[in-house]
Amino acid sequence: MNDILQILELLKSRIEREDFLKMNGRVNRIIGLTVESTGPDAFLGELCKLNLDGKKPLCEVVGFRDGKVLLMPLEDLSGAKHGTFVYKTNRRLDVGVSEDMKGRIVDGLGRPIDGKPLIAKHRYPLINSAPHPLKRSRITAPLPVGVRAIDGFITIGKGQRIGIFAGSGVGKSTLLGMIARNTVADVNVIALIGERGREVREFIEKDLAKGIEKSIVVVSTSDQPALMRSKALYTATSIAEYFRDLGYDVLLMVDSLTRWAMAQREIGLAIGEPPTARGYPPSVFAGIPGILERAGNSDKGSITAIYTVLVEADDFNEPISDTVRSVVDGHIMLSRRLSELNHYPAIDVLASVSRLMVDIVGHDHLEASRNLRNLMATYYEAKDLIDVGAYKPGSNPQIDRAIKMIDPINSFLKQRIDEKPDYKDTVAELLKLANR
Secondary structure: OHHHHHHHHHHHHHHHHOOOOOOEEEEEEEEOOEEEEEOOOOOOOEEEEEOEOOEOOEEEEEEEEOOEEEEEEOOOOOOOOOOOEEEEEEEEOEEEEOHHHOOOEEEOOOOEOOOOOOOOOEEEEOOOOOOOHHHOOOOOOEOOOOOHHHHHHOOOEOOOEEEEEEOOOOOHHHHHHHHHHHOOOOEEEEEEEEEOHHHHHHHHHHHHHHHHHHEEEEEEEOOOOHHHHHHHHHHHHHHHHHHHHOOOEEEEEEEOHHHHHHHHHHHHHHOOOOOOHHHOOHHHHHHHHHHHOOOEEOOOOEEEEEEEEEOHHHOOOOHHHHHHHHHOOEEEEEOHHHHHOOOOOOEOHHHOEEOOHHHHOOHHHHHHHHHHHHHHHHHHHHHHHHHOOOOOOOOOHHHHHHHHHHHHHHHHHOOOOOOOOOHHHHHHHHHHHHOO
16 A cells, blocks of 8 residues: 555656646757757756657756757767757756655765665755855854764864865775764765765775665766766755754765866866866856855754865865865865875874864863874974984973873874764863873
8 A cells, every 4th residue: 555655656746747848949069068959948957858769868958158058968968969859847956855865875866776766755956045144053062973083183063064185095985984974963965976986885885884874875976977976966965955954963975075076167168168277167166155055054953064175186275175175164184194104094183173163162172182282283393303313302391292192192093994982982082181
């Protein structure tokens, strides 16, 4: 009986979304990523379908030029030719959502790819406005993520947005998996944008593991069209907004914002936008604050957002890194030097900061983290002298204390992948370390 009701509900939703009056256009030309057509009378952002043999791939209207409609494909257009029919749908992209989505894996448009049916009880638009500034709840409570280096020194607040900046192969995905498994958030929404196909299953089964039970994973691999990779971020954010509106504390994790920016660059250049810094068009730099501002607290729930940024050539001041750092509420820097020393997670505590930590942790916690940071800074400033034997013990009490404490501090910061430290235990251990 339940199966019949689900089928009827699915049929009802499809009928309600179907447009039985078809307004047609025809393809004039296809250049690179862009489809140019005469008609239909579509609006900017509208979904259209191309009539190919046996399939109707989706496209989105991305602009107009000389009376022609410019479309960008969301799916493969193999077989398209001059004169192919283009149908308008009278709708924008949206995503089907339901509380039953936890534990599911979907594509960049929210369609299930794990072989199971998904009954959408509601639909959320992909393009949405951020919560009203005066209706956002203030960030006053920490959101433990189960990583000692973060909970102790770079504490994240409930509703905060923070970036993880790193070069390739430094451990971003492994760190995200640890956070997803260990966090106390009610729901995880994880967007894997532009990832290699091999890494997707590896991340889900190895890094995420049991964390999948309270997670929704949005996947758009590197071989998919640029528009699909771009929409994956909007899909993940809309799903997170749905659970926030239900009153949940949501953790949104995006890997990576750089690959989203690269997809946006492909789209912008294809439709004629002028290139600016590193070839990125202006729409990329306008889009970053637009999508990041949708995360955070509302008057119902919270979205704590963690965005990874793949730093080109380990240049932390390249345009995307610089723009993201100016929008988010803190940054976590992963160091290649630390990873080469087998120090994992390779978090460079001295280069990282949580701008809201002062508002969300107790006085003792804050002072302990500051004191230990000072000791680390003192040690690394004198490290060259210490390594060559030029420093004479007893010359500087602060350096002497730093030399004594550096190994216990590093032991605190290192963490096995399977460890799940409790937040209270982390704070207690931090205080004990600072009072040695």
